[in-house]
Amino acid sequence: MIMLEILSGFLLAIGVFFGLTGAIGLFRFPDFFTRVHSASVTDSMAAVCILAGLLLQSDFGLTAVKLLFILLFLLVTSPTASHALAKAARHGGLLSIPEHKHSVKGQD
Amino acid sequence: MAELIDLVLLGMLAATALRVIFLRDLFAVVMLFGIYSFLSAAIFVSLDAVDVAFTEASVGAGISTVLMLGTLALTERKEKVTQHKSWLPLLVVITTGGALIYGTLDMPPFANPDNPVHHHVAPRYIEQSPQEVGLPNMVTSVLASYRGFDTLGETVVVFSAAVGVLSLLGIRRRREPASGLASESDNTGQADLSESDPGLRAHEVLRVIAKLIIPLILLFALYVQFHGDFGPGGGFQAGVIAAAAFILYALVFGIGSGFQVVSPNVLRWLTPFGVLLYAGVGVLCMLMGGQFLDYNVLASDPVHGQHYGIIAIELGVGITVFAVMLNIFYAFTSQTERVGQ
Amino acid sequence: MTMLMLAAVCVGILVIMGLALARAFSAPTVYDRILGVNMFGTKTVLFIAAIGFLSGRPDFLDIAIVYALINFIGMVAVLRFFEYTSPEDSKTTHLE
Amino acid sequence: MMSVVLDYYNYWIVVFLMMTGFYVVISANNLVKKVVGLNIFQTSVFIFYISMGKVAEGTAPILAEGVEAYSNPLPHVLILTAIVVGVATTAVGLSLIVRIKRAYGSVEEDEFQDQDDLI
Numbered sequence: 001m002i003m004l005e006i007l008s009g010f011l012l013a014i015g016v017f018f019g020l021t022g023a024i025g026l027f028r029f030p031d032f033f034t035r036v037h038s039a040s041v042t043d044s045m046a047a048v049c050i051l052a053g054l055l056l057q058s059d060f061g062l063t064a065v066k067l068l069f070i071l072l073f074l075l076v077t078s079p080t081a082s083h084a085l086a087k088a089a090r091h092g093g094l095l096s097i098p099e100h101k102h103s104v105k106g107q108d
Numbered sequence: 109m110a111e112l113i114d115l116v117l118l119g120m121l122a123a124t125a126l127r128v129i130f131l132r133d134l135f136a137v138v139m140l141f142g143i144y145s146f147l148s149a150a151i152f153v154s155l156d157a158v159d160v161a162f163t164e165a166s167v168g169a170g171i172s173t174v175l176m177l178g179t180l181a182l183t184e185r186k187e188k189v190t191q192h193k194s195w196l197p198l199l200v201v202i203t204t205g206g207a208l209i210y211g212t213l214d215m216p217p218f219a220n221p222d223n224p225v226h227h228h229v230a231p232r233y234i235e236q237s238p239q240e241v242g243l244p245n246m247v248t249s250v251l252a253s254y255r256g257f258d259t260l261g262e263t264v265v266v267f268s269a270a271v272g273v274l275s276l277l278g279i280r281r282r283r284e285p286a287s288g289l290a291s292e293s294d295n296t297g298q299a300d301l302s303e304s305d306p307g308l309r310a311h312e313v314l315r316v317i318a319k320l321i322i323p324l325i326l327l328f329a330l331y332v333q334f335h336g337d338f339g340p341g342g343g344f345q346a347g348v349i350a351a352a353a354f355i356l357y358a359l360v361f362g363i364g365s366g367f368q369v370v371s372p373n374v375l376r377w378l379t380p381f382g383v384l385l386y387a388g389v390g391v392l393c394m395l396m397g398g399q400f401l402d403y404n405v406l407a408s409d410p411v412h413g414q415h416y417g418i419i420a421i422e423l424g425v426g427i428t429v430f431a432v433m434l435n436i437f438y439a440f441t442s443q444t445e446r447v448g449q
Numbered sequence: 450m451t452m453l454m455l456a457a458v459c460v461g462i463l464v465i466m467g468l469a470l471a472r473a474f475s476a477p478t479v480y481d482r483i484l485g486v487n488m489f490g491t492k493t494v495l496f497i498a499a500i501g502f503l504s505g506r507p508d509f510l511d512i513a514i515v516y517a518l519i520n521f522i523g524m525v526a527v528l529r530f531f532e533y534t535s536p537e538d539s540k541t542t543h544l545e
Numbered sequence: 546m547m548s549v550v551l552d553y554y555n556y557w558i559v560v561f562l563m564m565t566g567f568y569v570v571i572s573a574n575n576l577v578k579k580v581v582g583l584n585i586f587q588t589s590v591f592i593f594y595i596s597m598g599k600v601a602e603g604t605a606p607i608l609a610e611g612v613e614a615y616s617n618p619l620p621h622v623l624i625l626t627a628i629v630v631g632v633a634t635t636a637v638g639l640s641l642i643v644r645i646k647r648a649y650g651s652v653e654e655d656e657f658q659d660q661d662d663l664i
Contacts, residue, residue: 009454016461019492023468026488032480039488046465050458050495054502057451066510070494070517073324077521078491080317085487087311088528089480109456111551113500116463118558118592120470125565125585127474134577135479135530139486141581142523143473146493146516148588153497156605156616157595158509163628164591165512170519171632172584174526179577179639181533183646187575188653197572205564209557217552219601221614226600230617234606244608246618247625255622262626269633276640308528318525325518332511339607340511344629349515352522359525429629436636443643444533506604 008056015049018042031097032089040082047074114154121147132187138176145169158340159247162332166348171433174355178440242411243337243418251342252418256401259421260386263428267383270432273439279372280442307362318360325353333426334419343422347429355437363441372438375431382428389420455503462496483527490520555596562589576642576652580635587631594620 025038051071058064095103124144131137145168152161216223233250241249251259308314329350336342358366390401398405403417469492472485497513566589569582598620606618642652649657 005451012454012458015495016458016465019462019465019495020468023465023472023488026468026472026481026485032478032484035481036484039484043488043491047491047495050462051498053458054498054507057455057502058507063507063510066514067498070498070510070513073321073514073517074491074494076317076321077517078487080313081487081521081524082484084308084311084314084528085480085483085524088531089478091310092480092531094478094480110504113459113463115554116467118555120467122558122561122565123474124470125562128578128581128585129565129569133479134575136482137578137581139473139482139527141584143470143486143489144585144588146490148592149512149516150493150496150500151592152595153500153509153512155592155595155599156603157598157621157624158512158605158607160591160595160621160624160628161512162515163625164588165515165519167628167632168584168588170522172635173523175636175639176577176581177526177530179642181530182643183577183652184575187573187578188656190574190653190655194572197568200571201564201568204567205560208560208563212553212556212560215553215556218555218596219599220552221600221603223597225597225620226617230619233618234615238608246606246608246615247621250618250622251625259626262630265630266633269630269637272637273640276637276644308525308532311528314525314528321521328514328518335511339508340605344625345515348629349518352518356522356525359522359529432633436633436640439640440636440643504604506607506609508607509605 004056008053011049011053011056015046015051015053018049019046022046031100032094033086033096036082036086036089040079043078043082044075047071047078110154114151117147117151117154121151132189134180134185134187135177138173138180141176142169142173145172159245159342159345162340162345163348166345166352170352171348171355171437174437175440178437178444181444182440240411241414241418243415245337245339247340248337248342248418248422252421253403253414256390256417256421259425260383260390260401263383263386263425266432267379267428270379270435273436277439277443279435279438281367281372307358307360307365311360315360318356322353322357325356326350329353333422336422337415337418343425344429346422347426347431348433350426350430351433351437354434358437358441363438366438370434372435375435375438378427378431379435380428382424382426382431385424385427386421389417389424393417452503455499458499459496459503462492462499466492466496483524487520487524490516490523494520556593559589559593559596562586562592574654576645576654577639579654580638580642583638584631584635591624591628594624 019042022039022042026035029035029038048071051067055064055067058067121144124140124147128137128140145164149161149164149169152164233246233254237246237249238244241253243249329346332341332349333343333346354366354370357369393402393405394400396405403414404410406413406416466489469485469489473482473489476482476485494513494516497516498510501507501509563586566582566586569585570579573579573582598617600614600616603614603616604612606615606621645657646652649660651657
């Protein structure tokens, strides 16, 4: 039982750590496409870790099923949303940093 | 601990509201409004109002945001700069706010169990309703049974809002509405629309994922509808969630495809049907010798009668809310197609 | 012990939510704003799940499911909205 | 002093939110923004009601074993229906805005009032 507690605490800590790094990356990365990368990848990891940590604390009944459902749902939708957003940005004409430099050079 | 979480959430809420004042980009305003709704729902959870949080998350954050985006697509995206004097509104607001804060000092302290609000009918609801109505969720008991007449009124208000939106905008089924507003069941018009609006065609991944998710959403809506007696949920929330599934479909695959799944004609019948089902249960109670919406008479055992009555009226509420939300969404989105060409 | 751990997780998620909120408040491009809003939404799902365990009534996870759901639908609605506004519109916004 | 703050901070933030919404409604020129302000105002009232229903050490009003105190379910019922009605009225307001845009070509208050004055 105590093993489960420790494992759960470990997973929760990792999850919060990933979430924090992702949020900091939202500010520190240079252009939108790197930012979307930092946010979405850590997002999935944080969701998996935190929900798994909570799962170990639940009594493996209906609560566990709901947690698994949330986990599945987030795992499917969150990368899809990030992908679609990046694609929309691309279609909207947003450039990454190297491309931007290139296009500025081309204009000179 | 709970107070700290509450305070932080309320602080974020206040910051969001304040930021809305200074933003001129209306799209950003609507995005922040979505965050605002999510935050207030989180506050409702931390204040123990799980049913309210459920409703706010689905209705407030979901439907309102979608409708506001639809309105923005039809109007303007930027607020224009004006030369309005801003000190006069500020003065009014500061005066009123000062008076209100002075007024709150007479309020009983927050969360004190001896507050007068907890001493009138609430103890009866909390202590008796599990025996009288037989449901663990007291909010559902009060909503559907003790205050059933009130809820009937709310359902009628929601119904009349749909009537209002439909009479103001109407659902357009063709691209060129030469012959006036909402035409009668016109199959060629629907075909027109599905060709002209392919939905998010460029987003292949999204289309696949949406197909995967929509059945799950509908299943969840049914769960919320019928599990609302035991946990958070009920007709209002389930109706919105079911509508959200079809809204997702119409957003991804185009409004024309949406019309083919749930046609506006079906919705036109479903909207009053829910209200009539609700009122019909009331009339049935009268016919069986009780009073209006007194479910005790519906079965030989009063608690069973209550259960039957609540299931029936929750279903009525769910159907009406579903149809109203989808109707309103159709009304806004079918306008958008026209402007977008 | 368990409670303390959960409380720490709640505070941690609140900090992440605050950062995402700050991004949504002032974003260099309109897409960054949406990214912030989306991140805020997913973190709220986790927050609601954690707070359910903290308050000892974890049977309220339904709300977290609704959050995840509505967050996704909101995203799709935003993408749809972009199909109707011209690209310049979305570029000018980051100058505000 | 500290206890006063702890007793009332919830109400004060509600008042602040209410005034923010009120300010947006009376000062904004754009009708969509006015509707957002109205919604902020409305939500502050919801939070006010729910704050009143909260009982310290209480939990959500759903029967569970081993729970002594429940929060007051009555405000929850009132607000639950109010939220749905609020969204319905918002929808009517937004559709009015769409009609105003169609009739006047603008959703800025002073612009269509100018047009009205011309007539």
